[in-house]
Amino acid sequence: MVMRVRPEPLRGRPKVAVAIPCYNYGHYLADCVRSVLDQEGVDLDVIIVDDASPDGSGAVAEQLAATDPRVRAIARDHNVGHIKTFNEGLDAVDGDFVVLLSADDLLAPGSLARSAALLQAHPDVGMVHGFALTFADELPPARGNLRSWTIWPGQEWLARICGNGGNPVATPEVMMRMSTMRDLVGYDPRVPHACDFLMWLRAAAHGSIGRLNGVDQAYYRVHGANMHTEQYGGAITDIGQRHHAFEIFFEEDGKDLPDVDRLRGAARWALSQEALGIALDTYDHGPEAASPQLAKELAELAVELDPAAADCRLMQALRRTERRVEAGKGPIVPPRVTALRKKVRHHLEWRRRRWSGVESTVKAR
Template identity: 45%
Template sequence: MRLSRPFPHTGTAEVTVVVPCYNYGRYLPEVVQSVLSQERVDPRVIIVDDASPDGSLEVARVLAAADSRITVVSHTRNQGHIATYNDGLARVETEYVALLSADDLLAPGALGRAADLMKAHPQVGLVYGMPLEFSTEQGLPCTDDSGRLASWTIWSGREWLRWTCRRGRCFILSPEVVMRTEAMRKVGPYNTGLPHSGDLEYWVRTAAGWDVGRVNGPAQAFYRVHGNNMHLTTFDTIQVDLKERLAAFNVLATAELQQQLPGADLFHRQARRGICREALLLAERNLDAGGAIDLSLSLLDVAQSACAEAAETLRGRSVAYRLQRARRGEAPASIQGLIEGFRRQLDRVRWTAWRKVGIS
């Protein structure tokens, strides 16, 4: 990992932003404006409507009629979000590309900052940054990034994978990603079998062949939080999230990645151990907070599916001890509250590290 000071590229970068849309027509004008108002780039927009019944297609066509930089693709039947991603990405012809959900927004200057980094580092295939959450009711967060000191973090693909696999998690939310189109073409389409963790698997495949960069400092995107978010409606339990992460990291065991990435087996084992540790830690924390026994048991099952020896580890035995206390109806011990306080402090340290350099 190396940090460097950013510097602007010369010329104008061409960037296409693919906007998949299903029943989000009410958000389309705002998301399109966030793209077309980007400075120092030549932006294009491809809206792919996945047979929305809410009039999204009509909204998209009105926008396209007013601006030639907008292209509209319509599905006659609903194909699902992964197929919609792939349809839009296959139509990109510019040097750089981003995939932005219709309910999210780009931050001002985000595309130019990402293009600067990739112009300066030709081996970087993927750039991400800091996304900020917002809601329709509360509006965008009040941020003034005009004077914020920015930096770049650059990893070799192997180095970024090492961090990602050791933690067994994804450091990228998604709307802040900009890719080199050449990299996107070589990586190929999204995996239709991973509706929840397709992004993580895609970043793993990208890092297997390309370096990874991050724009630190200014926000790169705004992620809208509302009741219709897929992770809140379809995948609403942490156990499911952990299982889907396991499925995403299984790409490291495929023949393609084994051939492309020396040591892919080791990365795969690290990822499984990382998910095992997190599942056991969550099982501990749930019991320390007086949570339901069934939840910790299901998390223990996830840990054992990731690592057969999970129950025999120090943390696995710690979970077993807490389960015994909980089954006897005993309240969490006072030391457990002290441990949880330390964990919260560690959470804050990791969150700060992620905000600063993109990993934690």
């Protein structure tokens, strides 16, 4: 049963390990590390792992380590990729709790103490998250008024995630119990674009999930180097990687869960509907801006994920749209109306996720 409870104060000074992987983010690194060292109420073990960055990030990391005994630096002499860099940093730190923080992201003030307090008070919780604000240049103001904690039994959290297929958690907002991280043996290289998502699924199979409500825990930087900034072009990879993460999870950590077949089916259906929704989105700006080949590939992916998608409502809408485009006609609903409707829907969903920590189950477009 999901519980929403009153927050409890932090007891003592738990040790929090923060691993900071870095590749070509030397110009962001000092701000990132400062956002960690300014955290109050916890003892810190911070390690920066530079993956042989050609921009001089390794030298920046070593300089930061030389100025504060809580910081260590590892500068690799050859590039091994982000998964091995993540895991090397996590293996090298020690503490009661652990955070993985990309060198281009930041922690919000008070983040670590708030997360640690929940993990202290609820030993059954293996992972806690809050909300990460996105930013490009200027930091938006962060909410600092913690209203409540939500404790999700792992299987209930999994059911919600399978029902919507999406990843509602950004890496910088997450703190894990160190023992949980050790049990999960780090990030999985089989899903390089969804390794964090698979980690969250596995954590939920090992224990409860905690959520901090009404407060912003981190800042997630959005820029051209992020993996998923392309509006549609990366959709097939993104959906495919989440599907692969689900399949690995259900074959390994989740194979003994009650009702596993239903959860697996719900995840496949949710992803198929997401693929069709994106395929329809590619036609929203009229025939001249349409991407028929991408829409076709997304439709094929939807049916591959769940054969029932071949006759679902979204597929029928996609076929009608394709026929209109072939006939040289524009969308039935004017693009301006579609854009406004989409903006309102996305804003409402954003507010829901910001408040509750989860997304709605798959809805009609």
